[in-house]
Amino acid sequence: MSTLFIVGTPIGNLGDITFRAVETFKSVNVIAAEDTRHTLQLLNHLEITKPLISCRSQNEEFASQKIIKLLDEGQTVAYASDAGTPGISDPGAVLAGLARKAGHTVVPIPGPSAFASLVSVAGAGGKTLIFEGFLSPKPGRRRSRLRELLATGDAIVLYESPFRIVKLLVDIAEIDGTRRVVVGRELTKLHEEIVEGTAEEIRDDFANRDKVLGEFAVFISGVKKSKLSDESTDI
Known part of the structure; x- marks a missing residue:
């Protein structure tokens, strides 16, 4: 089994990103995002390059299955919504629930909201x-x-x-x-x-x-x- 990290990101001020969030993004194999273009801007600011996969509210259940497959293969994944903490008026809750049901560890990386x-x-x-x-x-x-x-x-x-x-x-x-x-x-x-x-x-x-x-x-x-x-x- 592998690990899914649910990562809180800044709601505006990029200085609010936590050290732990940065280290998590650096350490995982793949980063899933509500909007890959938006998250790519944050990653570019942090000088982090990782494969990205989309997981929006409109396709969260379908995209979650792709992410769980990656977890099944032993890859670690971080999930970030556009701003703030996933699952709080943002996608992420469905993914977290399905990943845990599939037997994977789901770890919160607290951040702004x-x-x-x-x-x-x-x-x-x-x-x-x-x-x-x-x-x-x-x-x-x-x-x-x-x-x-x-x-x-x-x-x-x-x-x-x-x-x-x-x-x-x-x-x-x-x-x-x-x-x-x-x-x-x-x-x-x-x-x-x-x-x-x-x-x-x-x-x-x-x-x-x-x-x-x-x-x-x-x-x-x-x-x-x-x-x-x-x-x-x-x-």
């Missing part, structure tokens, strides 16, 4: 934190799921694109405008921006800009559950 980066500076988290990733792009489904998440009273972290960030903030403001919201835009990158306020305040900020660019992570604060609500569950 927008989720952890935003939570670290949000200033609040509580004991329970829900990570939902990207909500549905369909307005009805997005609002329905958002209502369910906000009804838990727990803190929530979402991802969103620049094309829908204002719509998401509109929905949060309409469903529960009392929540404290922290939005991270282009985390770790040159134009990194962290904005805090109510959903309405941040919505107005972005809605009044000429152009909204970048990838977004959104932290929504939790609310303290009342004692009465807690006691009612014991009835």
Whole structure:
């Protein structure tokens, strides 16, 4: 049996690559990637040359079988998504599960993630934190799921694109405008921006800009559950 390494890579700033990630890329026989062109840029920066194989969300199960065949042959493989930690709103989970089921060792090489980066500076988290990733792009489904998440009273972290960030903030403001919201835009990158306020305040900020660019992570604060609500569950 062989080893599959699941490698976290920078979400923007190349200086965030870990020593262990670099050594892993250097040591394996093959590197599998969500987008080989994107990963090739990182490898060129690190002056590492390795055979590359594609494993995207659209073909992850099919590509995983090719990777498992390589593992069966005794080759070691590292997997990297385009940015951040594979399996967190990125492909990689299917591959890891199938590789372990096939009897191979799956080793995590921890690295950056927008989720952890935003939570670290949000200033609040509580004991329970829900990570939902990207909500549905369909307005009805997005609002329905958002209502369910906000009804838990727990803190929530979402991802969103620049094309829908204002719509998401509109929905949060309409469903529960009392929540404290922290939005991270282009985390770790040159134009990194962290904005805090109510959903309405941040919505107005972005809605009044000429152009909204970048990838977004959104932290929504939790609310303290009342004692009465807690006691009612014991009835």
